[in-house]
Amino acid sequence: MGFRVLGAVSENAKVNPDLAFFSLLLKNQTEFLSIIIIVLALSLTISTVDILVKRYQV
Secondary structure, three states, rough: OOHHHHHHHOOOOOHHHHHHHHHHHHHOOHHHHHHOOOOHHHHHHHHHHHHHHOOOOO
């Protein structure tokens, strides 16, 4: 994945290095891919919060 980030940064110097991978994915601005990424990010966040709540439950 490191080479992809370097490629994205070299294509556009204004790209934030933290978001370079996503700039390659969203280059075509497809709505479907954006929705999938948002759903996966939300599910990861919800899963992490669920685990933390269960672990530190009093």
